[in-house]
Ligand SMILES: Nc1nc2c(ncn2[C@@H]2O[C@H](COP(=O)(O)OP(=O)(O)O)[C@@H](O)[C@H]2O)c(=O)[nH]1
């Protein structure tokens with residue numbers, strides 16, 4: 245299938261209320277998915293414009309303005325659109341930065357289908373495309389004072405280029421040494437509640453009387469930096485994450501006894517007496533749930549810190565010396581402004597010939613989409629990218645882009 249053609253929308257509904265004012269005419273792409281035509285477009289001139297979405301329902305012969313979820317691509321100088329698997333449209337942005345040129349408009353993925361039912365409207369969702377895979381995140385849970393933070397710090401200190409911490413949002417007050425943006429994003433309840441409503445959180449829970457939550461951006465930012473994400477979240481949060489099918493390793497840290505847990509909490513000296521008692525009361529239920537539920541893949545006893553840390557490293561496959569062959573974070577894709585796009589099986593071919601530079605300038609960029617993972621509300625990962633120079637001569641010139 246070839247690139248969806250640039251076209252002129254003759255009769256859209258008074259512009260794209262979800263993206264920009266299209267006025268009476270605009271240019272964009274159209275992609276047919278069953279009896280729906282997805283019109284994705286910008287303004288009718290050479291200037292940069294934002295991307296709006298409108299759907300023409302061919303069976304009902306009417307235009308529909310969908311609810312658009314997720315952050316959309318930045319204003320651009322045009323785009324190409326290619327339908328993948330009947331459930332998402334790949335958008336290749338012209339004139340964008342290398343790390344911002346591939347996007348997916350999900351039109352019938354599992355999440356979008358669910359949202360259509362919940363909202364009772366047409367729904368589409370934007371997800372940014374990213375090269376390469378992210379390693380499975382590591383979710384660490386356990387009662388307050390058991391040693392989660394201590395173990396995570398040890399891991400980050402020993403393997404600084406390998407792990408990144410998912411910085412949660414919380415409505416609780418910072419402790420003496422805690423820094424905003426490093427340990428937590430300390431936030432107002434009303435602000436956090438609005439962000440939760442706007443779908444910015446992967447999970448959230450009320451813990452010890454405060455609101456805590458993991459933003460989608462917190463996890464994606466770690467993966468973008470090429471590191472493996474560590475989450476320190478409570479049992480409710482871990483359960484929400486399993487329900488959202490986030491592929492992660494779930495580890496529960498257990499104290500040797502309630503008495504020892506109390507001793508550690510008091511020795512830490514960061515909570516008031518009232519807060520300590522609340523945390524201890526909650527600990528019993530957390531331990532019960534952590535041990536009995538089928539959320540956790542591993543339960544680690546933190547009686548002896550060194551032993552527990554070694555066991556943690558073992559189950560993460562880090563029991564040797566620090567690995568030296570850590571994958572660097574993948575670079576973006578450098579696309580020229582002018583290119584044409586086509587599809588062959590699970591590969592998207594981007595023809596980057598620059599006519600004014602002659603035959604020698606021919607380059608074909610191949611996006612292998614056979615192993616895509618993730619998607620809204622996070623990034624779409626697993627894009628594999630190859631460049632073929634002077635592709636008309638031979639395919640033997642294939643090499644991986646660095
Ligand atoms: N669900 C959820 N729980 C979180 C998050 N961040 C922290 N928590 C949990 O909230 C609880 C309280 O954390 P905190 O106030 O830092 O106290 P601490 O556990 O005693 O260090 C702990 O069980 C954390 O695992 C989050 O983003 N989501």
Ligand SMILES: Nc1ncnc2c1ncn2[C@@H]1O[C@H](COP(=O)(O)OP(=O)(O)O)[C@@H](O)[C@H]1O
Pocket residue numbers: 386387388389390391392393394395508509511512546547548549550552
């Ligand atoms: N195995 C252990 N033995 C003794 N003290 C520990 C052990 N693990 C952690 N601690 C101490 O217990 C306190 C609570 O640990 P922390 O990492 O803050 O717990 P959490 O993040 O689970 O609330 C800290 O003062 C820490 O130094």
